Amino acid sequence: MNCSTWLSLILVLVQPWPCSTSPRNSGTPNTEQPVTALRRVKRGWVWEPLYVTEEQTATEVYVGQLKSDLEKQDGNLKYILTGEGAETIFSINEYSGKIYVKQKLDREKKPFYVLRAQAISRKTQLPVEPESEFIIKVRDINDNAPQFLDGPYVVTVPEMSPADTSVIQVTATDGDDPSYGNNARLLYSLLQGQPYFSVEPKTGVIRMASGMDRETADQYFVIIQAQDMVGQAEALSATATVTIYLSDVNDNPPKFQQELYSMSISEEAPVGTTVGRVSAEDADVGENAAMNYSIEGDSLDFFDIITDNETQEGIILLKKRVDYESKRRHSIQAKVVNRHTDERFLEAEPFEDKTIVKIDVEDADEPPVFTLENYVMEIAEEAVSGSVVGMVTARDPDNDDSPVRYSIVQGMHFNRLFSIDEHNGTILTTQPLDREIASWHNITVTATETRNPEMISEATVYIQVLDVNDHAPEFPKYYETFVCENAVSGQLIQSISAVDKDDSPQGHHFHFSLAQEAASNSSFTVKDNQDNTAGIFTAKSGFSRQEEFAFFLPIIILDNGTPPLTSTNTLTVTVCDCDTEVKIVYCRYRAFMYAMGLSTEALVAVLACILILLGTNPFPR
Missing domain, CATH: 2.60.40.60 (Cadherins)
Incomplete structure (x- = not known):
């Protein structure tokens, strides 16, 4: 190379x-x-x-x-x-x-x-x-100032955060050469925001001081500066604005605005009436300011309190009607607590407050008050007109204690069976009563203030008519009794019972027997079954329709009332010619035709026609 x-x-x-x-x-x-x-x-x-x-x-x-x-x-x-x-x-x-x-x-x-x-x-x-x-x-020369590309900054941090809590990190950039000298070496500082906030010079991390209270100030404008050349005299700089909001924590208890509240309520106000409102203030906001109210004291049974979720006020309601004459002033203690608490601040102070509420009861003209809402009385039937049934009592609850006038509004029947003394409330009969017609009577009695006729109250009186044994027992129905001519002695021909219109608390018990004048010379006997029934038996064998078409037995029935009553009921026994058993239809019409004087052939013809109409073949093969 x-x-x-x-x-x-x-x-x-x-x-x-x-x-x-x-x-x-x-x-x-x-x-x-x-x-x-x-x-x-x-x-x-x-x-x-x-x-x-x-x-x-x-x-x-x-x-x-x-x-x-x-x-x-x-x-x-x-x-x-x-x-x-x-x-x-x-x-x-x-x-x-x-x-x-x-x-x-x-x-x-x-x-x-x-x-x-x-x-x-x-x-x-x-x-x-x-x-x-x-x-x-x-x-390179230092010809580029730092820049905050992401500013302005907005951040939220909880109030009361510990000291040195990190709020945000801001970062500036510098276009100069970071590898040559200090042209691009940045230094951060605060121009505005002390002493609540500080910034780390090299990193740009903003930290908060301790004990910052949102209720004192909830918004801060911090100005942060970035200088190149490590802050030397020739350094270029840039600034950015950081808006810091403090979010709320529940660090404030609710406080009542008054130590004593005075209210009033009419004694005639219905249950559920709003008595008044109490108000507590909480420096916190949102759910941290949500409150719950409660009440304490001797009048807890009369009043209740609920929270108005929109205004955060305590609404005192009437829970039970008050009475001016019984108690003219009630005193309760209202208590308010935060609905949501923060454990960090509970030790510093109790997150509740109390206040006294005095409630005066206002007098109102009230209608008379009966001693009972409903009265139950008794009277024996057949009592003479003008008999005392009972007495109702009402009084004016107001201080003036106005006299009361009584009257009957209506009864169960159109005819007036009762009257009342308008001065003392005594109820009387106007005529004898019959339990068998009506055992109960319901009447409405009114009490009216004489000084103010508009003040009226009502009470219901239930009158029971007590039974008297004034009805003798009797057969419950008409018995059709037949006996065959070939009947033998001791044969049961009829079972009977009895009814009584009277009412027996112990239950009815009837005794059956033949009248004495018929018992000595009778073709029949009566056997009492001791269960309110009796059997009629034949006392001889063989009967003759031609000799005696019918027998009339006087039956005596005795009840167990006080005093006991008896009645004589006649049982008609018709003699019928039959083979082995009594054919009721045949005997009934045979007796009818015999009574009409018809012959045997005529009786047979009529009977055949009746059986044909009934769908029965009178002459089976």
Whole structure:
């Protein structure tokens, strides 16, 4: 590889250096040169590193000199310059090899130029040196100020953050050469923002001081400066604005605006009425200012409190109706706490506050109050007209205690069964009552203030009519009883029971028997089953329809009321001619025709017609 090639590579990587430290015609060889240098016979170029400082404004500025070691100072060599900027930016003295720059250069646009040098003989016009490539480097000056390309900056950091918390890192850039001197070495400082913020000089990291309170100031404008030349006197600088917002943390407890609230509520106000509002302030914002209210005290049963989520006020509501005559003033303690807490600040102070609320009850003209909402009374049926049923009582709850007048609004029936004494509330009957017609009566009684007839209240009176044993037992229905002519003694021909319109608390119990006048000479007997039923049995064998068509048995039924009542019920037993069992339809119509005086043939014909109408074949094969 020839010397010019080595030179080009070295100039690109580091800076240009001459191929030889001394010219070929120096006379005496340098004994300190390596052996290869002593053996070199090829001539070459000799020059110093070439630099030109940017931004020079002179017409021609000397850069350096190219020189061949064959130069004899006789003017025989001609130097020629080619490559980037030759003749336009750079010029060369063809006799001396001196290079000049003809215009102002900007390193930031082009940091170096690659050129080629050639030396020729003026006599022969032939090269005496091979063409060689070299570099002219543009030397940097501090002509570029730093720039904040990302500014202005906006950042948010929580208030009360610890000291030296990193807020943001700002970075400036400088177009000068970072590898040459201090032109691009930056130094950061704060022009505005102390003592709340500081900046690391080399990194541009902004840090905050301790105890910064959003409630004192929630926005800061910090001006940061970047200087090159490490802040020396000739340094260029730039500034950027950093807007720093402090975000809220829950570091403030709620506080009531008043130590005592006074309110009032009418005693006639319904449950759910708003009594008033209490208000607490919290310097925090958003969810950190959300509050929950509660109440304490002896009147907890009468009042409740809820939070208005829009205004963060406490709304006191009536939970139970108040009474002026019972208690004219209530006192409660309202308590407010933050809905969301931050454990870091709980130890510093309690995040709650309390206040006293005095609530006066306003008097209102109230209607009379009955001692009971509903009255239940009893009276025995058949009680004479004017009998006392019971008494209702009402009073005016107001202080003036107005007299009360009583009246009956309506009853269950159109006819008035009851009356009331308008002065003392005594309820009377106007006629005897029958439990079997109605066992309960419901009436509405009103009480009206005499001084203010608009004040009226009502109460319901339920009147039960108590049973009296005034109804004797009887058959529940008409019994059709038949006995065959060929019946034998002891045959059951009928089962009977009884009903009673009266009400028996212990349950009805009936006793059945034949009347005494029929018991001694009767063809039938009655057997009491002791379960409110009885059986009618034949007392002889054989009956004759021609001799006695029907028997009339007087049955005595005894109840268990107080006093006991009895009744005599007649059971008709019709004699029927039949083979083995009683055919009810046949016997019923046979008895009817017999009673009408018809013959046996007529009876058979009529009966056949009836059976045909009923869909029954009277003459089966």
